[in-house]
Amino acid sequence: MQKLVIHGGKPLCGEINISGAKNAALPTLCASLLTNDTLKLRNVPDLKDVSTMLSLLKQMGVSILANDQSETELSAVHLTNPTAPYEMVKTMRAAILVLGPLLAHKGEAMISLPGGCAIGLRPVDQHIKGLQAMGAEIMIEHGYIHAKAKKLTGTRIVMDIVTVTGTENLMMAASLASGVTILENAAREPEIVDLAQCLIKMGAKIEGAGTDIITIQGVKALHGCTHDVMPDRIETGTFLTAVTASSGEIHLKGVRADTLDAVIDKLLEAGAIINSGENWIHLNMNKPPKSVNLRTAPYPAFPTDMQAQFMVLNSVADGTAIITETIFENRFMHVQELKRMNANITVEGNTAIVHGIPRLDGAGVMATDLRASASLVIAGLIAQGETVIDRIYHLDRGYERIEEKLSQLGAQIERIN
Numbered sequence: 001m002q003k004l005v006i007h008g009g010k011p012l013c014g015e016i017n018i019s020g021a022k023n024a025a026l027p028t029l030c031a032s033l034l035t036n037d038t039l040k041l042r043n044v045p046d047l048k049d050v051s052t053m054l055s056l057l058k059q060m061g062v063s064i065l066a067n068d069q070s071e072t073e074l075s076a077v078h079l080t081n082p083t084a085p086y087e088m089v090k091t092m093r094a095a096i097l098v099l100g101p102l103l104a105h106k107g108e109a110m111i112s113l114p115g116g117c118a119i120g121l122r123p124v125d126q127h128i129k130g131l132q133a134m135g136a137e138i139m140i141e142h143g144y145i146h147a148k149a150k151k152l153t154g155t156r157i158v159m160d161i162v163t164v165t166g167t168e169n170l171m172m173a174a175s176l177a178s179g180v181t182i183l184e185n186a187a188r189e190p191e192i193v194d195l196a197q198c199l200i201k202m203g204a205k206i207e208g209a210g211t212d213i214i215t216i217q218g219v220k221a222l223h224g225c226t227h228d229v230m231p232d233r234i235e236t237g238t239f240l241t242a243v244t245a246s247s248g249e250i251h252l253k254g255v256r257a258d259t260l261d262a263v264i265d266k267l268l269e270a271g272a273i274i275n276s277g278e279n280w281i282h283l284n285m286n287k288p289p290k291s292v293n294l295r296t297a298p299y300p301a302f303p304t305d306m307q308a309q310f311m312v313l314n315s316v317a318d319g320t321a322i323i324t325e326t327i328f329e330n331r332f333m334h335v336q337e338l339k340r341m342n343a344n345i346t347v348e349g350n351t352a353i354v355h356g357i358p359r360l361d362g363a364g365v366m367a368t369d370l371r372a373s374a375s376l377v378i379a380g381l382i383a384q385g386e387t388v389i390d391r392i393y394h395l396d397r398g399y400e401r402i403e404e405k406l407s408q409l410g411a412q413i414e415r416i417n
């Protein structure tokens with residue numbers, strides 16, 4: 001098993017490019033299931049979750065042509081097996097995103113139920129409820145969702161909970177339904193807007209993506225298109241937080257600052273000086289950070305995917321911070337690991353109280369999930385001495401060439417077997 005070895009304590013300084021967004025690439029790859037034409041996606045990040053999704057689509061019969069590292073062409077014309085097996089779904093819950101498109105275009109889908117995951121229960125009841133409202137017949141058999149529909153019918157769907165992949169699944173399904181679908185209490189994440197833009201280029205009629213009411217007028221068929229996946233706002237936020245925690249300076253290219261308002265506000269509060277333009281962000285931190293309270297909530301509020309990274313920032317900040325996690329019930333697993341590095345954190349229910357200390361100590365730690373891994377990398381980069389992070393396969397699910405990018409910023413980081 002691979003590990004990362006980090007010698008920390010140096011400010012991170014330099015310039016890097018941000019990759020395409022994992023959470024935008026995954027649904028747009030699934031959009032290929034909605035048409036018999038070829039869908040060409042650019043700026044696709046080279047990540048484990050992306051290769052898992054490509055393997056899943058391939059075993060269904062989708063032909064895939066990867067032109068280079070970031071350009072992928074997909075054609076579902078010869079799709080034969082509309083099944084997502086447990087072995088794949090258990091490693092990547094986003095596999096549920098094939099459900100809506102398969103049902104809408106092929107009339108049938110067999111998708112393994114995802115089950116629990118490290119950060120919480122994460123049910124898919126809203127995906128199922130929405131598809132049933134559109135006329136799908138859904139049975140749960142032997143751990144699989146077996147869904148059938150001759151033709152989905154548009155309807156009004158009020159979601160009980162704001163769900164990102166739930167909104168994406170229903171938006172894709174509704175694109176080929178007959179009549180109008182109105183999704184209320186929809187998620188507003190930028191990745192939903194990115195998917196809607198791709199679907200619109202494919203011929204879908206969608207209005208309101210990015211608001212909590214999305215209206216989709218179903219069409220008979222969708223066609224191919226070329227789409228550029230948006231920049232990864234969580235990768236961007238992770239680098240900005242790492243540099244703030246290390247009191248360094250960074251210039252990021254290929255980014256969208258407008259998707260990061262809540263994160264940037266908190267970094268400014270911590271003391272960072274930030275400037276941004278159309279596709280760049282510059283951050284300079286010339287003093288130790290101040291503590292910042294935060295509460296995670298659906299977009300445009302502070303993202304749960306940035307909570308762990310801000311826990312580390314607060315660990316070495318001046319003051320005490322209160323962090324409240326409202327999206328996932330078990331997303332504080334990094335706390336035990338950070339405590340091994342001397343962080344002073346107390347957890348009560350869904351709240352963590354972080355008392356800042358001058359510096360963390362390097363230690364051997366274990367990654368437990370994707371964003372927790374990122375927080376441990378930041379901790380290692382600012383800690384005194386050596387940090388060895390085990391189980392970094394979590395990190396490879398969502399960060400492209402992370403050690404290479406960090407090395408560009410002057411970090412001493414090495415992957416070992």
Ligand code: UD1
Pocket residue numbers: 022023026093094120121122123124125126127128161162163164165166187191303304305327328329
């Ligand atoms: C997506 C992101 C993930 C991010 C999360 C929250 C992708 C591929 N992943 O995950 O990185 O952390 O949004 O911003 O885009 N829920 C239900 N029933 C459902 C669906 C969800 O109760 O049918 C609950 C979940 O358990 C969770 C909350 O709703 O507590 C939000 O989950 P959701 O937005 O669905 O997360 P994902 O789409 O899985």
